[in-house]
Amino acid sequence: MSNSIPADSVGLVKPQVHHFDEPLTLRSGKVLPAFDLVMESYGELNANKSNAILICHALSGDHHAAGIHSVDDPKPGWWDACIGPGKAIDTNLFFVVSLNNLGGCAGSTGPTSINPQTKKHFGPDFPVVTVRDWAKSQLMLMGRLGIKKWAAVVGGSLGGMQVLRWAISYPDRLRHAICIAAAPKLSAQNIAFNEVARHSITSDPNFHEGRYLEQGTYPKQGLMLARMVGHITYLSDSAMRAKFGKTVTDFENEGTNFGRDLRSGNLSFGFNVDFQVESYLHYQGERFSENFDANTYLLMTKALDYFDPSVDFDGDLSKAFANSDCKFMLMSFSTDWRFPPERSREIVNDLLKAGRQVTYLEIEADAGHDAFLMPIPRYVNAFSKYLGRVHKEISAEQA
């Protein structure tokens, strides 16, 4: 391992593509005749294939969850804080599988893929996919890998929703469901924010009803705005205050101390950026819009809006868990206002009502929804201890 790679990193990783020729019937009734799933794995699969963990990604995630792709590209995977040797999801103990979901834009079949029927990009013709469809395709990948039962299915946010779907739809295929910073279904406010994001994309004149790739254009401004709105909801007010809310008191010029971290000492009295939080949002939006597909963004937000596993059980989520056979671990974060602790407690209550075994931890953290991606000590310790017990459980059975 190169000197530039930390000892607790999984190091250099290489994505693998799995092609599936079996047709996949989606929740919408549409059929994908064939598809690819791109994945990465970290750690070693044990002899009886009992130590595999599935990682499910959130809205803008992908298969690259840990390690780096090359020594020249030192940006680690999105959950590198939690996946690696000795980390919460310990790759010395587990074989960790992370894939890009269907509809994504990082290698799995999605709107930027070529539609074999038209030889053009799918674009807006890519069917709407749901959390249920993702679990179904993840089950096919599981078969391909020869894994009978996941030691755990793990995810945060939209990833946590996939975890719940696994526990409901495939009760005998996982031992543990670890669902972090999620919700049983979106609130009206959550949907409203998603709709603003979608509207900002679809009203961008470069969107061309989703056929921007054919047109050689890109709805960059729309995607940038969508991400800016999203980003506000991922951070807590207190995290923003900590980052940008410092009251600047050492300016020489009387009357220029407007707090909230002015970008320079002076107000522009124009429509330039005055406060650091503005340039931070611009930067985040801009960077994202250069690396993400707009149609995928639309699909991901719809998957969020549509998620509600109680729907097949007269709106009673506890009934959805009646046949679940795994143990549950839920975690939430105090300042998360996108999916606040109350939403996790709703799930916990329905799990208890269904007689399931559940561990729930509410973590004090300033970072808002994004906290689930961060190495917050109490979070990482609890996560690590829980998975340590999972590993003992597996080892005991193996012995």
Add this chain to the structure above:
Amino acid sequence: MSNSIPADSVGLVKPQVHHFDEPLTLRSGKVLPAFDLVMESYGELNANKSNAILICHALSGDHHAAGIHSVDDPKPGWWDACIGPGKAIDTNLFFVVSLNNLGGCAGSTGPTSINPQTKKHFGPDFPVVTVRDWAKSQLMLMGRLGIKKWAAVVGGSLGGMQVLRWAISYPDRLRHAICIAAAPKLSAQNIAFNEVARHSITSDPNFHEGRYLEQGTYPKQGLMLARMVGHITYLSDSAMRAKFGKTVTDFENEGTNFGRDLRSGNLSFGFNVDFQVESYLHYQGERFSENFDANTYLLMTKALDYFDPSVDFDGDLSKAFANSDCKFMLMSFSTDWRFPPERSREIVNDLLKAGRQVTYLEIEADAGHDAFLMPIPRYVNAFSKYLGRVHKEISAEQA
């Protein structure tokens, strides 16, 4: 009075325009050589002109605060719930003055006005105006009306900020400052939402750097998006849930009950509107974008961002109130997450530190920030009783 006008309405009202030929030097250093202010008044000014109340409007408000403009146009003013005979701001007792602020788009000089120097619309050349500038121009209007001291200056949200500015800058010109659902300055999150709104307007290809009127276009999509984002922040999550979050359980089709009030019984599995909250936001955004000027929206959000009266007092708001001579009444609403009760309490604490007399009321209400516009019984009663005492105070002095 026509049968169609309720007895507790101020009835038909007519705006008046006041022209000012004196130059107004703004906070930015720029000078408006002349300007118009449009206003309405309700109730009668008493003989010694001691019963006048100034209403300050918020981001999208204007001078039309109560009553109606014609019997054919029955849409009442924006604060009709609180202004009228027998209402909280009782027009049987008070002479109520409501104006459109400088930079507005409802009749006062602003970006849609003709710049006498160029004979074209001001558009983006209209100078940035601040809360301080508004109070200064309101003082000139006060002079024009021959009023020496307001019985009260009253406003909610951005209007409440103007109230604080009056108490600080013109301590001998008001008896009472009534500041509702406001904040001592914006949080980083508040600024972030404003910046998203501004970016959605300025990135609309029809914006033309603010010269859309000259170009015969209009950044309708941008303004619509800005309002959609804004609207989410005006409502509480619980208000949205109450409005759109009903779990629909009587659908015949299995699998179509996705709660959050589906617009029809079925999911579209496309990017049409699926949930009522989406069409509600579209409707609000669309309606607003047809009636409001985009440059004015930019100006109003900048006035919000820039507001921080502590700036001239080493960042210590309590020092700003050292010379204030009025009594203060503050109110906030439990589910307001734009300017939550904590923000009002910050102001209250600084008022107490400055030795000011202050009444503070935190009202349980589901409606979020918008609650200040609504006839919520505890709010209206407290408001009404407070102003009743103000009227007794005036009457006692008069006698």
